[in-house]
Amino acid sequence: MSLAAKIFWNTLMVLAIVLGLTGWWSVASERAALEETITKHGKAIAQSLAAFSIEALVSQDYPSLDKALRTIGDHADNIVYLQISRGGHVVATFGQRGVGQTFTAPVILGEEGPEQQQIGEVSAILSKRDGNRLMTARIGHLLLNSLILFIVLALALHFLIHRLVLKRVAQLTKATDGVIAEHTPERAGTAAAPAGDELDLLHARYANLLWGLDLRERERTLTIAKLQAAQALLDDVANALPAALIVLTRALQIQYCNRAAHELAGRRLPSGQPQALLATLLPPLAPHLARIAEVADNRQAIELQRQFWPFANGQRIVNIAVYPLSSAAVGGLVIRIDDVTERTRLEEMMIQSEKLSSIGGLAAGVAHEINNPLGVMIQAAQNMERRMSVDIEANQRAARELGTDLATVRAYLEKRSILVFLDDIKNDGARAATIVRNLLEFSRKTEPVREDTDLAELVERAVEMARKDYDLKKRYDFRRIKLQVEVPAGLPAVPMIRSEVEQVILNLLKNAAQAMSEPVAEHRQEEPAIVIRAGLADGYAELRVQDNGPGFSDETKRRAFEPFFTTKAPGIGTGLGLWVSYMIMTDKHHGQLLLESQPGQGATFVLRFPL
Template structure:
C-alpha cells in the first residue's frame, strides 16, 4: 500500500489525482466532441495545476518547511540530543511566533531542568547533610542515652545516699534540728518528734520555738551563734518529760559553706549519764567515809563500850537482890532499899537508862559506820527475793514505830511480783534491811505530804519485782512528798537527812546504797519530784549456779 510520510507528498498526490480524475471523466463521456473544448479544459487544468503547484510551493516554504524544521528539532530533543539547540525562525509570521513560543518553551524547560538539577543537587547535599545530621543525632542520642543512664545511676545513688543520711539522722538518739537565721526549721529528725510531740510535717517551716517549746527560753542564747560564729553548749538542762525529770545538754553550732546562715541544734538526753555521775559521786563519798569510819570506829567504840559497861555495873552494884551488895551496904551502914528509893525519886535510874540507851544507840551508829569500811562477813547465798520482800513488808506493817503514822492515814501496799522464783546471790538480812529502810522512808514521806500538802486520801506504796536481762529489778514507789532536785542529789550522802533532829541519823539510805552497790554488785537509783512521790529502783544480778 502506498504511504506518504509528509504533508507535501499528500498534497501533490491529491493535486495529481484530481487532475487525472477530471481528464478521465471528460474522456468517458462520448458526447464530448468539441476538441477545442477539451483543449481549453486541459489548458484550464494545467493552469489550475500550476496555481496549485505555486500554492503548494508557497505553502511548503512558509508553512511546511518551518514545521518540518520544528519537528526535526523536536525529534532531536526527544532522542536526547543537545538540549541547548533551538529551532530557527524563518519568517516573522504565525509560524515564526510558533517557533519563538517553542524556543521559549525550550528555554523554560531548560531553566526548569537547570532548576531541577540545582534542586536535585541541593536535595542530594541536603540528604548528605541529613545523613550526617542523622549520624550525629544518632551518636548524640547514644551519648545522651549513656549520660541519662549515668545520670539515673547518679540520681539513684544520690537518692540512696540521701535516704541513708536521713536514716542515720532519724536513727540518732539525739535530737537534731536545723534552722535558718529566722529560726525556721529546715531539718527535723524522729527523736525531735518523739521528745517534742510535734510531727515533722508540721515542724518543717515553722518557728523552732513553736515546734520545740523546750528551746523557747534559749532563743537569745542561740542567736549568739550567728553573732559569734562559734558553737555553744548548755549543760544539764532539767526538764519534765512525760511526768519524769530528765536532764539534757543543748549544743548549737553554725553550718559552714552554706548559701544562707544555718545552724544545727543537738539535744542529748544525759539523764542516765547524770545519774551515773551522781552514783559515782555517791560511791566516792561512801568510800571516803568508809576510810574515815574504819579509823574512827574503834576509837569511838571503846569509850562507848566502857560507858555502857559501867552503867550496867552501876545498876548491878546498887541492885538490892544481890547478896554482895547487901553485905557491902551493911558494912557501910546503908539501907539499899532506901538508897534505891532515893535514886528512883531523883530519877537517877532513868538517867542511867538514858545513858545506857544512848550508849547502845551510839554503838549501833558505829556499827552502821563500819558497814562502809568492811565487806560483809557472811558468805553470799542464793536468796529468794520474794521472801526478802514479804518479810520486809511484814516487819514494816507490825513495826510499833510506824503505828502512830499508820493510825493517822490509810496505808496500802501494792505488791506485784512478776518473777517469784528469782534468786539473787546475797545476804538475806542485809537485803531485808535495805527494803525495810525504803519502806520506812516511804511512810515518813507520805506522812509529810499529808501534813504539808494534804492533797491525797491514802498512802500507797507500790513494790514491784521482775527480771530483765539476767537482772532482778525491785522498785519501791510511793505517793509521798517527793524530793527537790537538790535533796535528790544528797540523799545517799552519809548523815544527810530531812527529818527532824533526833528522828534519824542520815545513814539509812547511805548504808542501803553501800549494801546494794558494794556488797551485792548491784545498782540503786532514785527518781523523784517534789509533790509527786518517789521511786527507788534496785538492780541485783541473778544467782547463777556454778
C-alpha cells in the first residue's frame, strides 16, 4: 500500500469516529431538550387540573370532573391518561392506549400555611410519540449532513495529501540521491531497495547515509572522549589545589576558575567577563590590575606577598602570583592566590610564644634576683627596729656605754620621722616581696591541677597583679582606673585551675583598661572604672567584670571570641586574649564566658563556673 493510501484511509477512520461522536452528542442534547419540554408541559397540565378540580372535589361533583377530563383528553393528542383521586379512591379518569411519562400534582384547599389541606391528587400521562417522531427526523437529517461532510472532507484530504505530502517527499527523495551517492561508501552485503511506500525507500537511503557518516563520527567521538578525559583530569587537579587559580585571556577576561577561586570570591565567577567586572567580582585585585596587564604584555611573572584582603568573615592574608601562559594560541595569563592567613598567624603565634617564654624565664630570673636583696632589706629594717626598742636590755646597755639615753635617741628618731620611714621600708619591701611571689607563681610552668578556690582570694590576687601593670605605649595605667571589687562573704569554693583563671581575669582587666584608653573615650564625663562582682546564679558561680568603656558593636560582639580577631591597631593586640580566655573557660573548666554590651554603654564579661 502506498503512503497516500495509508494516510488517506487512516485519516478517514479518525474522521468517521469524530463525526460519529459529534452526532451522538447532538442527538443526546436534542433528546435532553425534548425531555425538558415534555416535563414542563406535563407539570403545567397537572397543576392546571389541580386548580380546576378544587371546587368539584369540595362539592363532590364527580360526574362533572369525569366529563371535563374526557373533553380535555379528546382535544389533546399528546395526553394518554388523566386521573383525579380523593382519599386514595379514583373519582374521575380518562385513558387511551399509548406510552408516556407520568406527572402528578396535589389538590390543595386553603391558603398557604397551617390552614391548608390536601383534598385530592391529579395524575397526567403525556405521550412521547410526537417527541420520538421528531427525534427520528432529526437523526435522519444529521446522518445526511454527516455523510455529505464526510465525502467533502475525504476529497479535500486526498487533494492535500498529494499536494503537501507526496509531492514534497518525492522532491526530498530526489534531492538526497546526490548526497547519498557522495557520502555513502560502498559496503559489502548492501541489500536491494526494500518493498514498501515512499517513506520506506527514503528510510533505506538515509540508513546508508548514516552508516557512512557513522564511520567518521566514531573517530570524532573518540577524539572528544580523549579531550574530555584530559579536561576532567585537569579540572580535578586544579580543584584539588588549595590555591585559587584564575585563567585570564590577554584582554584580562576570565577564562577559567577552580573551586578555590569561587570560594575565595564568595560567589561563582562567570567566564568571559571583561577587566572592569573582574575588579568588581574580586575587589582586592583592583589596585593590581595595571601590573597584571603588564604581565600579559611583557611576559614576566610577578609575585605580591602578604596582601591583606578584607572579606565578610574577616581579614585574610594572601600571596598573589601572576604567570604568563606560554601557549601562543592562548596568549593569556594565570593568577594564583594562596591564602596564607593561618600559616602567617601560626608563625606569629610561634614567635609570640617564644617571646613570651623568654620573657617568662627572664621575669622568673629577675624575680629570684630581686627576692634576695628584698629579703636582706626587710631583715635589715626589722633588725634596725629591734635595736631601737627600749624593751631590750642590750640596747639600753649600749646606749649607756655611749653616754646617752635610748629614750632620747628614740624621741629624736620619732621627731625626725625616721621610724615612719623605717615602717615604709618594711611595708614596701613586704609589698615588693608579694609582687615577686605572685610573679613567680604566675610564670612557673606547672601541671594544671584543679583545686577548690575562694573567689574573693582569687579576685584579690588578680586585682593586686593588675594594679602593678601599666603601659605608657599602649596608653593604659591601672593606677588611673577605679577598681571596685564586690565579692560577698560565704560563697562556696569553686574547683578550678587557679593560675589559668587568674590569666583570664587579667586578660579581661587589661582589655577593659585598653578599651577605656582609646581616643574615642577621651571626652568621657565619668572616671574610668572597672567593677568586679561575684555571686551565684542558676547553679553556677559567677564573676562579672564590668567597665564603663565604649562597649561593643553588634558586629564586634558577634566575633569577639574568634581567634586573631582584634579591633586594636596593628602591633597592639594579637586577637588571642579573648579566644584563649574562652577556651580556658569552656574546654578546661566546662563553664561559660559570656559578653553583655551595647555601643557606648560599656561591656560586661561573665565567667560562669559549674558547681
